[in-house]
Amino acid sequence: MSKKKANARAARAGRTQDSHTGSGRDGRAGAQSQAPARDVSEPDWGNPAKSQVRRDTTRAERIAGLVWLTIGAIFCLFICVLYIGTRIGVGGTSIPFPWPIVFAALFNAALTKTALLWTPNQVIAAIPVTVWFLGFILIAALPTLPLGGDTLLPSTPWTILLLTAGLAGGAWPLRPRFPVDSPTVTK
Known part of the structure; x- marks a missing residue:
């Protein structure tokens, strides 16, 4: 994965990627944020009791x-x-x-x-x-x-x-x- 894509993904997850060492802001290599980022565009994705309405359209x-x-x-x-x-x-x-x-x-x-x-x-x-x-x-x-x-x-x-x-x-x-x-x- 390119550094640009990795930095964009890391920014969405709430952390930055060090371009020289490949480690996150907390110093661990490949560190993930504690809580996974929630996708607000599909809040009920996977719930069979709720309609899965598209939210990314005009x-x-x-x-x-x-x-x-x-x-x-x-x-x-x-x-x-x-x-x-x-x-x-x-x-x-x-x-x-x-x-x-x-x-x-x-x-x-x-x-x-x-x-x-x-x-x-x-x-x-x-x-x-x-x-x-x-x-x-x-x-x-x-x-x-x-x-x-x-x-x-x-x-x-x-x-x-x-x-x-x-x-x-x-x-x-x-x-x-x-x-x-x-x-x-x-x-």
Whole structure:
């Protein structure tokens, strides 16, 4: 490691490096400070009960991240609506294969979990799944609108399962989490 990097690291740890002897301010070679420096940019890093919100970004970057996640939710809805009627042929029989139901649940869960990296506010983190839900309602109501056209979502149980799985997947990361501590036994 270069002396410049070593001095920068040592300065962050609260000590200086002697350029001739390689020892710290206290005279011991390679001495470390007593208490490790705490990284304040990620105060809850590693705690499974708390959201790990990024703190090293600007507000504009966080907004842009949420906008891209919302665009991803629209993409997810488009894929799900396009392929909800998928069927596979087994022998001479055509069997429904509604894989978009699982896709919607997993993709919306990933979107919400990622949104929780950008904001600690659960209402803001729910924006992508809310846009997915509003888009679903719009597509379902499209034939009844004045300028509506074709029916894009079939009137089948798969459509209800798609809505349920998409909302459940998006809401799962937002559920309240309680700290997991080992139980204490008192005598």
